[in-house]
Amino acid sequence: MSHDAIHSQAHDASNVTNPEHAEHHIVTPLQYCYVFATLLVGTAITVGAAYVDMGVLNPIVALAIACFKACVVILFFMHAAYQTRLIKVTIASGFFVFLVLITMTLTDYLSRSWGLW
Amino acid sequence: MDSAIATTHTHDAGHAHGEHEHVVLPQHRHHFETEEQQREAGSFGMWLFLLTEIMFFGGMFFAYLLYRNWYYPAFAAASNQLNVPMGAANTAILITSGFCMALGVWAAEVRQKKTLVITLILTTIFGMAFLGVKYFEYKEKYELHHIPGNNFSVSMFVNPQNYPQYPDTYAEKPLAPDMAQKTQIFFFLYFAMTGMHALHMIIGIGLLVWLIMRANRGDFTNGYVAPIENFGLYWHFVDIVWLFLFPLLYLINRHPLH
Numbered sequence: 001m002s003h004d005a006i007h008s009q010a011h012d013a014s015n016v017t018n019p020e021h022a023e024h025h026i027v028t029p030l031q032y033c034y035v036f037a038t039l040l041v042g043t044a045i046t047v048g049a050a051y052v053d054m055g056v057l058n059p060i061v062a063l064a065i066a067c068f069k070a071c072v073v074i075l076f077f078m079h080a081a082y083q084t085r086l087i088k089v090t091i092a093s094g095f096f097v098f099l100v101l102i103t104m105t106l107t108d109y110l111s112r113s114w115g116l117w
Numbered sequence: 118m119d120s121a122i123a124t125t126h127t128h129d130a131g132h133a134h135g136e137h138e139h140v141v142l143p144q145h146r147h148h149f150e151t152e153e154q155q156r157e158a159g160s161f162g163m164w165l166f167l168l169t170e171i172m173f174f175g176g177m178f179f180a181y182l183l184y185r186n187w188y189y190p191a192f193a194a195a196s197n198q199l200n201v202p203m204g205a206a207n208t209a210i211l212i213t214s215g216f217c218m219a220l221g222v223w224a225a226e227v228r229q230k231k232t233l234v235i236t237l238i239l240t241t242i243f244g245m246a247f248l249g250v251k252y253f254e255y256k257e258k259y260e261l262h263h264i265p266g267n268n269f270s271v272s273m274f275v276n277p278q279n280y281p282q283y284p285d286t287y288a289e290k291p292l293a294p295d296m297a298q299k300t301q302i303f304f305f306l307y308f309a310m311t312g313m314h315a316l317h318m319i320i321g322i323g324l325l326v327w328l329i330m331r332a333n334r335g336d337f338t339n340g341y342v343a344p345i346e347n348f349g350l351y352w353h354f355v356d357i358v359w360l361f362l363f364p365l366l367y368l369i370n371r372h373p374l375h
Contacts, residue, residue: 032216050367051371058370059365065364066361066365073215073356074357077218077219078350087157093168094164102175106183
């Protein structure tokens with residue numbers, strides 16, 4: 001057994017501190033430039049799309065673009081793509097709970113005056 | 118935290134020494150097994166805080182969703198009074214600020230003090246530019262009596278034909294006076310949401326000034342990246358809030374209305 005293995009076992013017998021053996025990842029400036037360009041293009045598209053009459057689809061398209069931009073920011077600017085599963089699940093659970101709260105509250109409000117609209 | 122370096126951990130003499138030196142940085146707290154664990158715990162804590170922020174802004178987003186459905190004509194008319202070029206410019210400014218912040222995290226990781234200080238200063242400048250644009254938008258609302266309360270005026274929404282200088286409003290159908298009153302709810306939510314967002318930016322700029330001073334002292338270019346990284350998470354989160362505020366407040370009622 002190599003010295004490294006002995007050392008890490010001694011410090012972390014049950015392999016709990018870093019079970020995924022996550023390497024610390026540094027995102028390069030070039031990657032940040034791509035993200036920056038993507039976000040600016042996304043902004044231009046969303047402004048342009050706002051002036052096209054798509055009826056009920058206008059807010060949906062606007063929100064879809066906003067969600068895409070938010071995902072890009074979270075994954076790369078906020079390094080979520082390079083984090084451990086614990087942090088990925090934490091982030092996802094936050095947005096999931098938010099959606100649950102919106103859905104549950106809306107079911108109440110939308111059904112209060114059922115049939116009157 | 119000011120002494121940059123690092124003591125080396127000497128192992129038992131029996132082990133081959135040198136090939137494996139366990140570097141202990143001064144910021145490495147003893148109750149963490151490894152630096153990775155410490156870093157993950159820090160990120161985890163920061164993300165938990167940001168989740169509470171999602172809930173905080175989420176309440177306002179939900180109120181906006183609900184009232185927009187209830188008083189759609191008032192929300193469409195009031196939303197069309199907002200200034201899209203200013204909002205779009207602010208989006209670009211904020212994205213640029215976030216980009217500078219991201220570069221700052223990289224500079225701290227690769228231990229380039231000068232680059233870190235410059236990127237943090239640029240982050241601050243773009244953040245203040247955002248607030249500057251916001252000032253002119255708020256000023257316009259003030260002059261038009263679009264701040265909810267006793268001095269609120271519905272005239273722009275009851276008689277849009279009198280406002281040819283605001284083409285989007287001018288093209289609107291006049292609202293009945295009772296529906297026109299509901300534009301106050303739009304503007305209340307507009308000020309609550311953009312105001313809370315601006316407050317987060319102001320707090321962020323305050324923190325940035327502190328971080329710039331410490332970065333200039335070399336605190337974050339000796340391997341101790343956590344404050345920069347976690348502040349970056351906060352700053353990007355504030356960006357994300359705006360990425361949703363901009364389309365929801367400014368854009369989704371812009372389609373040709375005739």
